[in-house]
Amino acid sequence: MPTKKGRAMSNLAPVPNVTHWPERAQLAAAFRWTARLNFHEAVANHFSLAVNDDGTKFLMNPNQRHFARIKASDLLLLDANDPTTMDQPDAPDPTAWGLHGSIHRLVPHARCLMHVHSIHATVLACLADSTLPPIDQNTAAFYNRYVVDEGFGGLAFEEEGTRCAGMLSDPKKKVMIMGNHGVLVIGDSVADTFNRLYYFERAAETYIRALQTGQPLRVLSHEIAEKTAQELDDYPDQAERHLSELMAILDDEGSDYAR
Template sequence: MSVTNLKESSRKQYSEAEWQIRIDLAAAYRLVALYGWDDLIFTHISARLPGPDNHFLINPYGMMFDEITASSLVKVDMNGEIVGESDYKVNPAGFTIHSAVHEVRHDAACVIHLHTAAGTAVATQEEGLMPLNQTALVIREQLAYHEYEGIALNHDERPRLQKDLGDKKLMLLWNHGTLALGETVADAFLGMYFLERACEMQVASLAGGKKLHYPSDAVKKITAGQGETGLTAVSGMAWKALLRKLDRHLPGYAD
Protein backbone atom coordinates (compact mmCIF):
# COMPACT_ATOMS: atom_id res chain seq x y z
CA MET A 1 0.00 0.00 0.00
CA SER A 2 1.34 3.45 -0.90
CA VAL A 3 2.01 6.17 1.71
CA THR A 4 -0.95 8.14 0.32
CA ASN A 5 -3.27 5.14 0.67
CA LEU A 6 -2.05 4.50 4.23
CA LYS A 7 -2.87 8.09 5.15
CA GLU A 8 -6.33 7.82 3.60
CA SER A 9 -6.96 4.52 5.38
CA SER A 10 -5.95 6.05 8.71
CA ARG A 11 -8.16 9.08 8.18
CA LYS A 12 -11.25 6.97 7.32
CA GLN A 13 -11.24 5.57 10.88
CA TYR A 14 -12.45 8.92 12.20
CA SER A 15 -15.37 11.25 11.64
CA GLU A 16 -14.67 14.52 9.87
CA ALA A 17 -15.10 16.40 13.16
CA GLU A 18 -12.66 14.16 15.02
CA TRP A 19 -10.08 14.34 12.25
CA GLN A 20 -10.12 18.15 12.29
CA ILE A 21 -9.65 18.15 16.07
CA ARG A 22 -6.76 15.70 15.66
CA ILE A 23 -5.10 18.01 13.13
CA ASP A 24 -5.47 21.05 15.39
CA LEU A 25 -4.22 19.19 18.45
CA ALA A 26 -1.21 17.77 16.60
CA ALA A 27 -0.48 21.30 15.39
CA ALA A 28 -0.57 22.57 18.98
CA TYR A 29 2.00 19.94 20.00
CA ARG A 30 4.26 20.92 17.13
CA LEU A 31 3.89 24.64 17.96
CA VAL A 32 4.83 24.01 21.59
CA ALA A 33 7.98 22.32 20.31
CA LEU A 34 8.64 25.11 17.82
CA TYR A 35 8.44 27.73 20.58
CA GLY A 36 10.76 25.72 22.82
CA TRP A 37 8.11 25.09 25.47
CA ASP A 38 8.36 21.29 25.40
CA ASP A 39 9.97 19.20 28.13
CA LEU A 40 11.30 16.05 26.42
CA ILE A 41 8.35 13.60 26.35
CA PHE A 42 6.67 15.20 29.39
CA THR A 43 3.77 17.67 29.77
CA HIS A 44 0.65 17.28 27.68
CA ILE A 45 -2.15 18.81 25.65
CA SER A 46 -5.62 17.31 25.35
CA ALA A 47 -8.71 17.94 23.22
CA ARG A 48 -12.25 16.87 23.99
CA LEU A 49 -14.08 14.95 21.27
CA PRO A 50 -17.74 15.63 20.44
CA GLY A 51 -20.39 13.18 21.59
CA PRO A 52 -21.77 11.74 24.84
CA ASP A 53 -18.82 9.43 25.59
CA ASN A 54 -16.59 12.15 27.11
CA HIS A 55 -13.57 10.88 25.20
CA PHE A 56 -10.55 13.07 24.73
CA LEU A 57 -7.29 12.94 22.80
CA ILE A 58 -3.84 13.20 24.37
CA ASN A 59 -0.24 12.56 23.35
CA PRO A 60 1.24 9.08 22.97
CA TYR A 61 3.58 8.85 25.98
CA GLY A 62 7.09 8.46 24.63
CA MET A 63 6.89 10.62 21.52
CA MET A 64 8.60 14.00 21.28
CA PHE A 65 6.20 16.84 20.58
CA ASP A 66 7.71 17.56 17.17
CA GLU A 67 6.96 13.95 16.14
CA ILE A 68 3.26 13.97 16.95
CA THR A 69 0.77 13.66 14.11
CA ALA A 70 -3.02 13.68 13.88
CA SER A 71 -3.19 9.89 13.51
CA SER A 72 -0.76 9.14 16.38
CA LEU A 73 -2.83 10.85 19.09
CA VAL A 74 -4.35 8.52 21.69
CA LYS A 75 -8.06 8.49 22.51
CA VAL A 76 -8.99 7.84 26.16
CA ASP A 77 -12.15 7.72 28.23
CA MET A 78 -12.73 9.36 31.61
CA ASN A 79 -11.41 6.25 33.37
CA GLY A 80 -8.08 6.51 31.57
CA GLU A 81 -8.76 3.51 29.36
CA ILE A 82 -7.43 3.72 25.80
CA VAL A 83 -10.19 3.64 23.19
CA GLY A 84 -9.15 1.87 20.00
CA GLU A 85 -5.62 0.77 19.24
CA SER A 86 -2.31 2.43 20.04
CA ASP A 87 1.28 1.28 20.40
CA TYR A 88 1.72 3.84 23.19
CA LYS A 89 0.46 4.38 26.71
CA VAL A 90 -0.76 7.64 28.26
CA ASN A 91 1.20 9.65 30.83
CA PRO A 92 -0.59 8.90 34.15
CA ALA A 93 0.00 12.42 35.49
CA GLY A 94 -1.29 13.84 32.24
CA PHE A 95 -4.49 11.86 32.57
CA THR A 96 -5.02 13.04 36.16
CA ILE A 97 -4.74 16.73 35.27
CA HIS A 98 -6.64 16.66 31.99
CA SER A 99 -9.44 14.38 33.12
CA ALA A 100 -9.97 16.67 36.11
CA VAL A 101 -10.55 19.64 33.84
CA HIS A 102 -12.60 17.85 31.18
CA GLU A 103 -14.82 16.28 33.85
CA VAL A 104 -16.20 19.61 35.07
CA ARG A 105 -15.40 22.19 32.39
CA HIS A 106 -17.42 21.20 29.35
CA ASP A 107 -16.41 24.50 27.74
CA ALA A 108 -12.80 23.25 27.76
CA ALA A 109 -12.37 21.78 24.30
CA CYS A 110 -8.59 21.94 24.78
CA VAL A 111 -6.30 21.91 27.83
CA ILE A 112 -2.57 22.70 27.70
CA HIS A 113 -0.09 22.02 30.52
CA LEU A 114 3.58 23.07 30.36
CA HIS A 115 6.77 23.09 32.49
CA THR A 116 8.67 26.00 30.92
CA ALA A 117 11.50 27.71 32.78
CA ALA A 118 9.75 31.09 32.92
CA GLY A 119 6.32 29.68 33.73
CA THR A 120 7.66 27.49 36.52
CA ALA A 121 9.81 30.36 37.82
CA VAL A 122 6.76 32.59 38.23
CA ALA A 123 4.84 29.66 39.76
CA THR A 124 7.64 29.56 42.35
CA GLN A 125 7.51 33.27 43.21
CA GLU A 126 5.25 34.08 46.17
CA GLU A 127 3.54 36.96 44.33
CA GLY A 128 2.53 34.76 41.39
CA LEU A 129 1.90 36.71 38.19
CA MET A 130 2.48 40.39 38.92
CA PRO A 131 0.69 43.31 37.16
CA LEU A 132 3.86 44.55 35.48
CA ASN A 133 2.94 44.91 31.82
CA GLN A 134 0.13 44.88 29.27
CA THR A 135 0.48 41.15 28.57
CA ALA A 136 0.06 40.25 32.23
CA LEU A 137 -2.84 42.69 32.72
CA VAL A 138 -4.75 41.21 29.77
CA ILE A 139 -4.86 37.75 31.38
CA ARG A 140 -4.30 38.27 35.10
CA GLU A 141 -7.99 38.29 36.07
CA GLN A 142 -8.46 35.00 34.21
CA LEU A 143 -5.75 33.29 36.27
CA ALA A 144 -6.28 30.71 39.03
CA TYR A 145 -3.74 29.02 41.33
CA HIS A 146 -3.42 25.44 42.57
CA GLU A 147 -1.15 24.22 45.36
CA TYR A 148 1.56 21.67 44.56
CA GLU A 149 0.80 18.17 45.86
CA GLY A 150 3.61 16.20 44.23
CA ILE A 151 3.62 14.53 40.80
CA ALA A 152 -0.05 14.36 39.77
CA LEU A 153 -0.52 10.60 40.08
CA ASN A 154 -3.18 10.70 42.81
CA HIS A 155 -6.70 10.98 41.42
CA ASP A 156 -7.81 12.32 44.81
CA GLU A 157 -6.18 15.61 43.78
CA ARG A 158 -8.71 16.17 41.01
CA PRO A 159 -11.52 17.72 43.13
CA ARG A 160 -9.09 20.24 44.62
CA LEU A 161 -7.73 21.19 41.20
CA GLN A 162 -11.30 21.57 39.92
CA LYS A 163 -12.26 23.79 42.85
CA ASP A 164 -9.18 25.98 42.45
CA LEU A 165 -9.73 26.34 38.69
CA GLY A 166 -13.37 27.36 39.06
CA ASP A 167 -14.46 29.27 35.96
CA LYS A 168 -10.98 30.59 35.08
CA LYS A 169 -9.24 29.86 31.78
CA LEU A 170 -5.63 29.96 33.01
CA MET A 171 -3.82 28.54 36.00
CA LEU A 172 -0.44 28.63 37.68
CA LEU A 173 0.30 25.30 39.34
CA TRP A 174 2.49 26.37 42.27
CA ASN A 175 6.07 25.06 42.01
CA HIS A 176 5.05 23.12 38.90
CA GLY A 177 4.04 24.99 35.75
CA THR A 178 1.27 26.56 33.69
CA LEU A 179 -2.14 25.49 32.43
CA ALA A 180 -4.52 26.97 29.86
CA LEU A 181 -7.88 25.92 28.48
CA GLY A 182 -10.13 27.17 25.71
CA GLU A 183 -13.28 26.53 23.73
CA THR A 184 -11.05 25.64 20.78
CA VAL A 185 -7.45 24.53 20.40
CA ALA A 186 -6.74 27.99 19.00
CA ASP A 187 -8.22 29.70 22.09
CA ALA A 188 -6.22 27.53 24.48
CA PHE A 189 -2.98 28.04 22.59
CA LEU A 190 -3.33 31.83 22.46
CA GLY A 191 -4.15 31.92 26.17
CA MET A 192 -1.04 29.89 26.92
CA TYR A 193 1.04 32.10 24.62
CA PHE A 194 0.02 35.21 26.59
CA LEU A 195 0.59 33.48 29.94
CA GLU A 196 4.04 32.26 28.94
CA ARG A 197 4.99 35.67 27.50
CA ALA A 198 3.82 37.41 30.68
CA CYS A 199 5.94 35.01 32.76
CA GLU A 200 8.98 35.60 30.54
CA MET A 201 8.52 39.37 30.86
CA GLN A 202 8.20 39.13 34.64
CA VAL A 203 11.39 37.09 34.97
CA ALA A 204 13.23 39.59 32.75
CA SER A 205 11.83 42.59 34.65
CA LEU A 206 12.86 41.20 38.04
CA ALA A 207 16.28 40.25 36.70
CA GLY A 208 16.90 43.88 35.72
CA GLY A 209 17.46 44.79 39.36
CA LYS A 210 15.76 48.18 39.04
CA LYS A 211 12.73 49.64 40.80
CA LEU A 212 9.56 48.58 38.99
CA HIS A 213 6.82 50.87 37.66
CA TYR A 214 3.25 49.65 38.21
CA PRO A 215 0.19 50.83 36.25
CA SER A 216 -2.70 52.40 38.15
CA ASP A 217 -5.60 50.35 39.51
CA ALA A 218 -7.91 52.02 36.99
CA VAL A 219 -5.71 50.95 34.08
CA LYS A 220 -5.44 47.42 35.49
CA LYS A 221 -9.24 47.16 35.47
CA ILE A 222 -9.60 48.57 31.95
CA THR A 223 -6.98 46.24 30.50
CA ALA A 224 -8.47 43.19 32.24
CA GLY A 225 -11.83 43.98 30.66
CA GLN A 226 -10.23 44.34 27.25
CA GLY A 227 -8.54 40.97 27.65
CA GLU A 228 -11.73 39.18 28.67
CA THR A 229 -13.07 39.14 25.12
CA GLY A 230 -10.06 40.31 23.15
CA LEU A 231 -8.11 37.06 23.04
CA THR A 232 -11.06 34.99 21.81
CA ALA A 233 -11.81 37.60 19.16
CA VAL A 234 -8.37 37.28 17.57
CA SER A 235 -7.52 33.63 18.28
CA GLY A 236 -8.86 32.36 14.96
CA MET A 237 -6.82 34.85 12.97
CA ALA A 238 -3.69 34.15 15.02
CA TRP A 239 -4.22 30.38 14.65
CA LYS A 240 -4.27 30.60 10.84
CA ALA A 241 -1.00 32.52 10.96
CA LEU A 242 0.50 29.96 13.35
CA LEU A 243 -0.46 27.09 11.02
CA ARG A 244 1.25 28.86 8.13
CA LYS A 245 4.36 29.19 10.29
CA LEU A 246 4.14 25.52 11.21
CA ASP A 247 3.79 24.50 7.56
CA ARG A 248 7.07 26.30 6.87
CA HIS A 249 9.04 24.91 9.80
CA LEU A 250 7.48 21.61 10.99
CA PRO A 251 5.16 20.20 8.30
CA GLY A 252 3.57 16.78 8.61
CA TYR A 253 1.37 17.31 11.66
CA ALA A 254 -1.81 16.55 9.64
CA ASP A 255 -0.65 13.03 8.74
Protein backbone atom coordinates (compact mmCIF):
# COMPACT_ATOMS: atom_id res chain seq x y z
CA MET A 1 0.00 0.00 0.00
CA PRO A 2 1.45 3.43 -0.90
CA THR A 3 2.67 5.51 2.01
CA LYS A 4 3.53 9.13 2.62
CA LYS A 5 6.26 9.62 5.23
CA GLY A 6 5.42 6.30 6.82
CA ARG A 7 1.63 6.70 6.96
CA ALA A 8 -0.44 4.29 4.91
CA MET A 9 -3.02 5.92 2.66
CA SER A 10 -5.77 3.74 4.03
CA ASN A 11 -8.51 5.21 1.85
CA LEU A 12 -6.72 4.48 -1.41
CA ALA A 13 -9.00 2.24 -3.46
CA PRO A 14 -7.67 2.42 -7.03
CA VAL A 15 -10.21 2.33 -9.83
CA PRO A 16 -9.22 -0.01 -12.69
CA ASN A 17 -7.36 1.73 -15.55
CA VAL A 18 -6.97 4.99 -13.59
CA THR A 19 -3.33 5.91 -13.03
CA HIS A 20 -1.34 8.02 -10.55
CA TRP A 21 -3.32 7.11 -7.45
CA PRO A 22 -0.98 8.47 -4.76
CA GLU A 23 -0.75 11.79 -6.60
CA ARG A 24 -4.52 11.88 -7.12
CA ALA A 25 -5.17 11.27 -3.43
CA GLN A 26 -2.79 13.99 -2.33
CA LEU A 27 -4.27 16.51 -4.75
CA ALA A 28 -7.83 15.59 -3.75
CA ALA A 29 -6.91 16.11 -0.08
CA ALA A 30 -5.53 19.55 -0.95
CA PHE A 31 -8.83 20.46 -2.65
CA ARG A 32 -10.82 19.36 0.40
CA TRP A 33 -8.67 21.37 2.83
CA THR A 34 -8.65 24.44 0.62
CA ALA A 35 -12.45 24.41 0.76
CA ARG A 36 -12.41 23.84 4.52
CA LEU A 37 -10.11 26.83 4.99
CA ASN A 38 -12.34 28.95 2.71
CA PHE A 39 -9.44 29.73 0.38
CA HIS A 40 -11.51 28.76 -2.69
CA GLU A 41 -14.11 30.78 -4.58
CA ALA A 42 -17.30 28.92 -5.53
CA VAL A 43 -16.29 26.58 -8.40
CA ALA A 44 -13.87 28.99 -10.06
CA ASN A 45 -10.35 28.01 -8.91
CA HIS A 46 -7.92 25.34 -10.10
CA PHE A 47 -5.06 23.07 -8.99
CA SER A 48 -2.86 20.91 -11.21
CA LEU A 49 0.00 18.43 -10.80
CA ALA A 50 2.50 17.24 -13.42
CA VAL A 51 2.88 13.46 -13.66
CA ASN A 52 5.56 13.04 -16.36
CA ASP A 53 9.20 14.06 -16.51
CA ASP A 54 8.84 17.20 -18.63
CA GLY A 55 5.73 18.36 -16.79
CA THR A 56 3.43 18.49 -19.80
CA LYS A 57 1.00 15.79 -18.65
CA PHE A 58 -0.89 16.82 -15.59
CA LEU A 59 -3.85 16.16 -13.32
CA MET A 60 -6.41 18.93 -12.84
CA ASN A 61 -9.85 19.39 -11.31
CA PRO A 62 -12.84 18.85 -13.60
CA ASN A 63 -14.83 21.77 -14.93
CA GLN A 64 -16.63 23.73 -12.20
CA ARG A 65 -16.65 21.02 -9.52
CA HIS A 66 -16.71 22.30 -5.94
CA PHE A 67 -13.44 21.66 -4.10
CA ALA A 68 -15.33 20.10 -1.17
CA ARG A 69 -16.60 17.27 -3.41
CA ILE A 70 -13.54 16.42 -5.49
CA LYS A 71 -12.31 12.83 -5.32
CA ALA A 72 -9.11 11.27 -6.62
CA SER A 73 -10.97 9.51 -9.43
CA ASP A 74 -12.57 12.79 -10.60
CA LEU A 75 -9.30 14.41 -11.63
CA LEU A 76 -8.66 14.93 -15.33
CA LEU A 77 -5.42 13.71 -16.91
CA LEU A 78 -4.48 16.31 -19.52
CA ASP A 79 -1.67 16.89 -22.01
CA ALA A 80 -0.49 20.48 -22.35
CA ASN A 81 0.60 19.75 -25.92
CA ASP A 82 -2.76 18.35 -27.05
CA PRO A 83 -4.55 21.00 -29.16
CA THR A 84 -7.80 19.00 -29.08
CA THR A 85 -8.21 19.18 -25.29
CA MET A 86 -10.98 21.78 -25.31
CA ASP A 87 -12.91 19.86 -28.00
CA GLN A 88 -13.26 16.74 -25.85
CA PRO A 89 -16.47 15.93 -23.92
CA ASP A 90 -14.75 16.17 -20.51
CA ALA A 91 -12.89 19.40 -21.35
CA PRO A 92 -11.60 21.44 -18.40
CA ASP A 93 -12.64 24.97 -17.58
CA PRO A 94 -11.24 27.15 -20.39
CA THR A 95 -9.50 29.59 -18.06
CA ALA A 96 -7.96 26.68 -16.14
CA TRP A 97 -6.68 25.23 -19.39
CA GLY A 98 -5.32 28.59 -20.50
CA LEU A 99 -3.40 29.23 -17.28
CA HIS A 100 -2.33 25.75 -16.19
CA GLY A 101 -1.81 24.34 -19.67
CA SER A 102 0.46 27.24 -20.62
CA ILE A 103 2.54 27.02 -17.45
CA HIS A 104 2.93 23.23 -17.59
CA ARG A 105 3.99 23.56 -21.21
CA LEU A 106 6.45 26.42 -20.70
CA VAL A 107 7.69 26.18 -17.08
CA PRO A 108 8.93 22.63 -16.40
CA HIS A 109 10.03 23.37 -12.83
CA ALA A 110 6.41 24.22 -11.94
CA ARG A 111 5.40 20.67 -11.06
CA CYS A 112 2.30 21.66 -9.08
CA LEU A 113 0.17 24.80 -9.49
CA MET A 114 -2.48 26.13 -7.13
CA HIS A 115 -4.52 29.17 -8.12
CA VAL A 116 -7.08 30.66 -5.74
CA HIS A 117 -8.86 33.90 -4.94
CA SER A 118 -8.35 33.56 -1.19
CA ILE A 119 -9.48 36.68 0.67
CA HIS A 120 -6.28 38.20 2.03
CA ALA A 121 -4.06 37.30 -0.92
CA THR A 122 -6.65 38.87 -3.21
CA VAL A 123 -6.86 42.01 -1.07
CA LEU A 124 -3.07 42.26 -1.37
CA ALA A 125 -3.38 41.82 -5.14
CA CYS A 126 -5.82 44.74 -5.26
CA LEU A 127 -3.49 47.26 -3.60
CA ALA A 128 -1.57 49.75 -5.75
CA ASP A 129 1.55 48.37 -4.05
CA SER A 130 1.09 44.59 -3.85
CA THR A 131 4.50 43.84 -2.36
CA LEU A 132 4.62 41.89 0.90
CA PRO A 133 7.07 43.40 3.42
CA PRO A 134 8.80 41.08 5.90
CA ILE A 135 7.11 41.99 9.20
CA ASP A 136 6.97 38.56 10.83
CA GLN A 137 8.19 35.00 10.27
CA ASN A 138 5.45 34.11 7.78
CA THR A 139 5.84 37.21 5.64
CA ALA A 140 9.63 36.82 5.75
CA ALA A 141 9.25 33.31 4.32
CA PHE A 142 8.35 34.93 0.98
CA TYR A 143 11.06 37.58 0.96
CA ASN A 144 12.49 37.82 -2.58
CA ARG A 145 10.47 34.68 -3.44
CA TYR A 146 7.46 36.09 -5.28
CA VAL A 147 6.63 38.14 -8.34
CA VAL A 148 3.89 40.74 -8.71
CA ASP A 149 1.93 40.66 -11.96
CA GLU A 150 0.91 44.22 -12.77
CA GLY A 151 -0.38 43.44 -16.26
CA PHE A 152 -3.80 41.87 -15.63
CA GLY A 153 -5.41 41.36 -19.03
CA GLY A 154 -8.76 39.78 -18.19
CA LEU A 155 -9.75 36.15 -17.76
CA ALA A 156 -6.85 33.69 -17.96
CA PHE A 157 -7.45 32.26 -21.41
CA GLU A 158 -4.42 30.96 -23.31
CA GLU A 159 -2.87 34.32 -24.24
CA GLU A 160 -3.07 35.50 -20.62
CA GLY A 161 -1.75 32.13 -19.40
CA THR A 162 1.25 32.38 -21.72
CA ARG A 163 1.99 35.87 -20.43
CA CYS A 164 1.85 34.66 -16.82
CA ALA A 165 4.11 31.70 -17.61
CA GLY A 166 6.74 34.14 -18.84
CA MET A 167 6.95 35.64 -15.35
CA LEU A 168 7.83 32.34 -13.66
CA SER A 169 11.20 31.61 -15.26
CA ASP A 170 13.15 32.08 -12.00
CA PRO A 171 12.80 28.85 -9.95
CA LYS A 172 13.27 30.85 -6.75
CA LYS A 173 10.05 32.80 -7.37
CA LYS A 174 7.30 30.39 -6.39
CA VAL A 175 4.40 32.76 -5.75
CA MET A 176 2.76 35.09 -8.26
CA ILE A 177 0.68 37.85 -6.73
CA MET A 178 -1.72 38.29 -9.62
CA GLY A 179 -2.61 41.97 -9.59
CA ASN A 180 -6.39 42.58 -9.63
CA HIS A 181 -6.94 38.82 -9.57
CA GLY A 182 -5.62 36.51 -6.82
CA VAL A 183 -2.59 34.34 -6.22
CA LEU A 184 -0.80 31.53 -8.05
CA VAL A 185 1.55 29.25 -6.12
CA ILE A 186 3.91 26.70 -7.66
CA GLY A 187 6.02 23.95 -6.13
CA ASP A 188 7.74 20.60 -6.46
CA SER A 189 4.84 18.50 -5.17
CA VAL A 190 1.32 18.76 -3.76
CA ALA A 191 2.69 18.98 -0.23
CA ASP A 192 5.25 21.66 -1.09
CA THR A 193 2.72 23.77 -2.99
CA PHE A 194 -0.17 23.47 -0.54
CA ASN A 195 2.08 24.32 2.40
CA ARG A 196 3.28 27.43 0.54
CA LEU A 197 -0.31 28.40 -0.35
CA TYR A 198 -1.38 28.02 3.28
CA TYR A 199 1.44 30.16 4.63
CA PHE A 200 1.08 32.81 1.93
CA GLU A 201 -2.55 33.37 2.86
CA ARG A 202 -1.56 33.57 6.53
CA ALA A 203 1.23 36.01 5.67
CA ALA A 204 -1.12 38.18 3.60
CA GLU A 205 -3.65 38.18 6.44
CA THR A 206 -1.03 39.32 8.96
CA TYR A 207 0.05 42.16 6.68
CA ILE A 208 -3.50 43.32 5.85
CA ARG A 209 -4.48 43.27 9.53
CA ALA A 210 -1.32 45.17 10.45
CA LEU A 211 -2.20 47.84 7.87
CA GLN A 212 -5.67 48.12 9.38
CA THR A 213 -4.21 49.30 12.70
CA GLY A 214 -2.84 52.42 11.02
CA GLN A 215 0.33 52.06 13.09
CA PRO A 216 3.89 52.05 11.68
CA LEU A 217 5.12 48.60 10.63
CA ARG A 218 8.14 46.92 12.22
CA VAL A 219 9.88 45.75 9.02
CA LEU A 220 12.76 43.30 9.24
CA SER A 221 16.13 44.16 7.76
CA HIS A 222 17.18 42.65 4.43
CA GLU A 223 19.72 40.44 6.20
CA ILE A 224 17.31 39.01 8.77
CA ALA A 225 14.47 38.62 6.25
CA GLU A 226 16.68 36.69 3.81
CA LYS A 227 18.17 34.59 6.62
CA THR A 228 14.69 33.69 7.87
CA ALA A 229 13.45 32.85 4.37
CA GLN A 230 16.44 30.59 3.74
CA GLU A 231 16.03 28.85 7.09
CA LEU A 232 12.40 28.14 6.27
CA ASP A 233 13.34 26.94 2.77
CA ASP A 234 15.67 24.42 4.42
CA TYR A 235 13.34 23.39 7.26
CA PRO A 236 13.07 19.58 7.09
CA ASP A 237 9.89 17.74 6.12
CA GLN A 238 7.37 20.36 7.25
CA ALA A 239 5.36 20.41 4.01
CA GLU A 240 5.18 16.62 3.80
CA ARG A 241 4.17 16.29 7.45
CA HIS A 242 1.56 19.04 7.06
CA LEU A 243 -0.17 17.27 4.18
CA SER A 244 0.20 13.86 5.82
CA GLU A 245 -1.55 15.12 8.95
CA LEU A 246 -4.37 16.67 6.91
CA MET A 247 -4.86 13.39 5.04
CA ALA A 248 -4.89 11.53 8.37
CA ILE A 249 -7.65 13.80 9.65
CA LEU A 250 -9.68 13.21 6.49
CA ASP A 251 -9.15 9.45 6.86
CA ASP A 252 -10.25 9.57 10.49
CA GLU A 253 -13.41 11.40 9.44
CA GLY A 254 -14.22 8.76 6.81
CA SER A 255 -13.82 11.16 3.90
CA ASP A 256 -14.17 9.82 0.36
CA TYR A 257 -11.47 12.11 -1.06
CA ALA A 258 -9.17 9.19 -2.00
CA ARG A 259 -11.80 7.25 -3.98
